[in-house]
Amino acid sequence: MIIEKSWRVISNSFIHFVSKDFSNLNSLTERKYMVKVNYASLQTQSSTMSSVAQSRVAGFNQLLSAFDSFGGSGDELIGTGYDAARVYATSVMSPYYKGFILYSEAVADAANTLADNYVAKCGAENLDEEQLQAEIDSISRGCMSLSASISGLQSKTKPAEGDAARISRLQEQLTAAQSQLTTVQEKLANLKAFSAESLLACTSADTYQLLISKAMSGISVSFGGGGFALPQDLSWVSDVEQGWADREIAMENNYLSALEKVYNGESLTEAELTAIERYAAVYPERVDDSVIQYVQQARQVKAEEMKYRSIIDKVDAGKELSDSDTKFIEEYKKKHPNVRINPAVEKIITIQKNPDEIFKKNLQEQYGFDKETTKILLKLYNNIREKEGNNADYVFNRLVGGVVYDTTYKDAFMWANTAGVGGEAGHHGSLGILDQLEKEYGLTSAEFKKLSKAIGEQHKNSNENGVSDFAHQSITTATSLYRVGHLRSANIIAFQNSHKNTTVPWYERIPKAVSKLFGAKEYTDELAGWRGDATGEALKKPTMGNDDYKADLDSVNIVSLMKKKDVDYATAVNQYYKDIREGEYTRARAFVENSGGRDRILKELLDAELIEEDNLKSALKELREKNPVAYDFYNSLTADNGKGSNDLITEGVN
16 A cells, blocks of 8 residues: 555656646647747757756656566565566556656657757747737838839939939838848748747657556556556557657667767757767766766856846846846856857946946036036935935936026926926925925035036036036926826917917817817927927927937937836936947937837928928928928938937028
8 A cells, every 4th residue: 555655646746747847838839829939948948848857757767667676576575465566566657657758758859849940940039920020011111112212203204313313222222121021021931930840849748648647547546446456448558668669769869860969079959968868867888978078068058158148138128137147247258258248238237337337427428517516416316216216217307407497487387387396395385496406305505506506507508518408308308207197388388389270270270289288298298308499389489409409319218218128217328328329329310219200200390380291302491491490400310311410410590
C-alpha cells in the first residue's frame, strides 16, 4: 500500500506540472487573434523549457532505475505480493514514466521548434501583425497619394515651371515607399507563415499527452481494488515503447549532427543545444568536457543577449529600469566592448543615474538660468512633488508660469479660468500664485525674490538671447496638464470667434461654436500656445518670436512625451532635450507628429484667415500676405524637406 500511494502521488504531481507547461506552450501556437511575437520572450521560454524538461527527466530516470532494481529483486523479496508488484512495476509503471519522459522532451522540442522557426523566418526582431498591417495600410495610402500627384502633374496640358523637378522628387519618394511597402509585406507574410506552421509544433507532445492520460485512467482503476491487478487496457504500452526506441535513434543522430557544428565552430540552434545536453545526460561518458563547456558558454551568451533584449523592450515600452537592469548593462558593456549599446537604453540609464543634475543643466542650457536659480527651481519642484503627488507637474508649471502671467488682475483672472490656480491652497481661494510660491511650498523670502526676478528677466530677454521663454512654456504646459472640466476663458474666446466666419451659414456655425464653448480642450490648450501666437483667434494681433516658437513647440512635445512614456515632467524634459541635442528629431518634426500632422496644422492656419485650400501654392501665398507670422510658423515646421527647424525661420514681418 505504501508503494501504491507513493506511485499515485508522484504520478499526479508530474502530470500536473508538465500539463501546465504544455498549456502555456499551446497559447503560443493558438491563432485566435492577431499574431504578436516578442523575440526575447520566445527564446527565453525555449531555453527555460529545455532546462525544466531536463530536470524532470532526471527525476523520472531515477524512478525508472528504482523500478528496474525492484524488478530484479526476485531472489531477495519473495512472495505472491512481491511477484505481482514486480510485474506491475515492469509492465505498467516503467512504460508509464517512459511516457512522461517522452512527453516532457516533446514539450521542450516544441518550444525549441517555435524559437528556431521564428528566427529562420522572421529574424531577431519583435513583430506584431496588427502593427504591420496598419503600417502596410498607411504606406499603401501614401503610395496612392504619390501616384495620384504624379499622374496629375503628368496630365497637365501646360506644365508649370518646376513640374518636371517635382515629378522627379515625387517619383523618388514613391520608389522608396514601394520598397518599404515590400519589406513590411514580407515581414507580415513571414510572421503569418510562422504562425501557421507553429500549429504543428506540438503534434508529438499532444500524442504523448493522450497516451499518459489513457495510462493514468487505467492505473487509477487497477489501484482502486487494491493489490497490483494489471489494467485491462495496456494498448498504450506498445506506443510508448515504440516512441522510446525512436527516441534512442533520434537522440544519437541529433547529437552527432550538433557535434559536427561544434567542431566546425558554428553557432547552434536551440534544438541543437538541447540535443547535446540530452545525450550527455544519458551517456555522460561519451561526451567530451570541451563540448559541454561549448554548450554552457553558448547558453550563457544567449541568456545575456535575451536579458539585454528584454531591457531594450522595457525601454521601448517607456518603463523605468531597475537597479539590476542598470547593473546588468554595465557588466554587459565590459564583457562585450565591441557591442554598441542601444542609444535609448544609454539615455535612460544616464537620466536615471542623476536626473536632478541633468534637469538643472537643462534649465541652464535651454533658458539661460544661472546655477542658483536652477537650484531654487529644483527645490521648488521637489517640494511640490512631496505635497501634491501626481498633480505636482501641473502645479509646478502653473506657479512658475504665473510669475509672469498673473501680474495683473485681468491676466490673473483670465489664466485662472484657462490654466487653473495652482495647488490646493489656490483652489481653496486662500492663496494666489505668487503667495503659493513663498508660503505654501517652502521657498524662503530670498529664494522667492531671486526666482521671481530671474523668471521675469528671462521672459523679457529670452528672444534676444535665443532661448525658449520659460514662463510662456510653463503656462502653456500647465494649461495642457490642467484637467478641470469647467468652462474656461479660452472656450469663451473660441465661441466668440466661431461666429466671425461669415462664409459659413449660421446654422452650421452654431454646433461647432457650442462644442468649443463646452469642451474643446485641445482648442483651449492650443490657444494658450501656438494657435494664440500664430493666429488672431486669441483676439490679439499674431506675434511670434523665436522664444515663443520654442516655448510653443516644446510644451506640446514634452506633455506628449509624458503621456506616451507615462513619466513625470522632469524625466520627460531630460529625455526630450537629450533627443534634440543628439539629433534624434527636430522640435518641429516632433511637434507636427504630436499635433495631428502637417496638413491639419496648415488647415487650422488657413481657416483662421478664411483662406481656401484648393491650391496649396496660392493658399500659402495668400497666408503670407494676410498673416506673415502664421506663414513663418508653418514654413519653420516644414523646412529642410519636412524635417522642420529647431528655430523660427522669419521671412515675413513679425
